[in-house]
Amino acid sequence: MISAEPLPCQRHLFEVPEDVSYLDSAAWSPLPRAVRAAGEAGLLLKSRPWSHPRAAAAEGAERARAAAAGLIGAAPDDVAIVGSVSHAVATAARNLPLRPGGRILRVADEFPSLCLAFDRLAAERGLAVEAVARPADGDWTAALAAAIARPGAPPLAVATLTPLHWADGGLIDLARLAPLIRDAGAALVVDATQAAGAMPLDIARLRPDFLAFPTYKWALGPYGVAFLYAAPHRQGGVALEENAGNRPPAAGARRYDRGERDDPVALPMAAAGLELIAGWGVPAVAARLRALTDRLAAGAAELGLGPLPRHLRAPHILGLAWPGGVPEGLVAGLRDRGVFASARLGGLRLSPHVFAHAADLGRCLAALAELRRGA
Structure with a gap:
């Protein structure tokens, strides 16, 4: 049962030293202790396969799913x-019946994994790609x-969007945009890389074609594991890679499962991280x-x-516009002071997770003040 109380700091579940202020979870998160333990158990299974039932790996896949x-x-x-978001996006692009003359809509400076497959599709099928410029007022x-409703524009074929801009956390309200996209007769493909686990996502409300x-x-798991939601009317397509596991009688979105799906190491790790988040509740995580x-x-x-x-910003990523752009050596200077962050598109990106506490924030702000004076 999820508590109604505010979520306290969860640092005890991680291996983050007290002298480290890790504010870079938008790049990659540390593994919780339970997730590392799940991976170690999986390594033991693979090291000694005669000691473990082979069916356990398939059960682990369903637990993660x-x-x-x-x-x-x-x-x-x-x-x-699937194996990655780029794998998922390529699967979506392969299975959308887009006609020539339509328009693919995205935001400017979008992450490549959401763009490349659709750029290829646009070239092959005669579609226009529109990247909406960063708005001066920050209201994406x-x-x-x-842009969806602009008179005279080519008909909207598909919107490839995210719930926030990956570089600075600028909010993109998909709950407001999704009905506009559907009313335009277009498909919606969502890359939730920077949202899943850190802010609520409601499939029933968004009704994407793929997500x-x-x-x-933010889901506190390993590399090499990703998930693709396919709406029921999009589940009859062709997988990016075909294997014995995703051919009939496999049904539903399982038709898009990757090859070598039943990884006994990564999938239990993914499940452990996702179950931690479920125990806290995503709204509680977002509030913290x-x-x-x-x-x-x-x-x-x-x-x-x-x-x-x-x-105009998501709850978990803070972009800071350093005057004149992030100076060379800023990220290294922060790191030297025990603060970990990223420079993205000329700004500084701070992204704490549930292990961060007041001392981390104080250390970060003190380091920024010192480096700002030096600059």
Whole structure:
């Protein structure tokens, strides 16, 4: 049962030293102790296969599938196990019947894994690609809504979107945009890499054609595991890679499962991380992360580092606009002071997870103040 109390710091479940302020979970998250233990148990299974029933690996795949489905409010039968988000996006692109003359909509400076397969598709089928420019006021949702409805534009064929901009956490309200996309007769493909596990996602409300996310960021899992939700009317397509496991009688989204699916190491790790999040509840995780980024935003604003307004940013990623762009050596200077963050598209990206606490925020802000004076 999920507690109604605010989620306290979960640092005791991780191996993050007290002198490390790790604010870079949007790049990759540390593994919780339980997730590492699941991986070690899987290594033992593979090291001594005669000591373990082979069916256990297949059971682990279904456990991970069910946990991934639960995270986004989907049914397990509607979720495929794939190797990466790029694998998932390529599967979606392969199975959308897009006609020449239509338009593919995305935001500017989108992450390549959401773009490359659709760029190829556009070239092959005569589709236009429209990348909506970064809005001066920071309101991506309004800019995208205007682009969807723009008079004289080619008909919208597919929108390939994310719930937030990966570089700075700028919010993209898919719950508002999804009905506009459907009303335009277009498909919706969602890359939830920077959202799944850190902010609520509701398949029933968004009704995407496809939605994908990996586990190595906010879902607290390993590399090499990702999940693809396919709407029921999109489940009759062709997998990117065909194998004995995803051919009939496999049904539903299992038709898109990857080869060598039943990894006895990575899938139990993925399941363990997803189940931790389910125990906390994604709304509780989002509320804790919002409190952390709000405190960082207030301190950064005092330093003149220009965060987005609160209502225009996601709860868990804070982009800071360093005047003149992030100076060379800033990220290294932070690291030397025990603070870990990333430079992205000319700004500084801070992304705490549930192990971060007040001392981490204080160390970060003190380091930023010192480096700002030096600059």
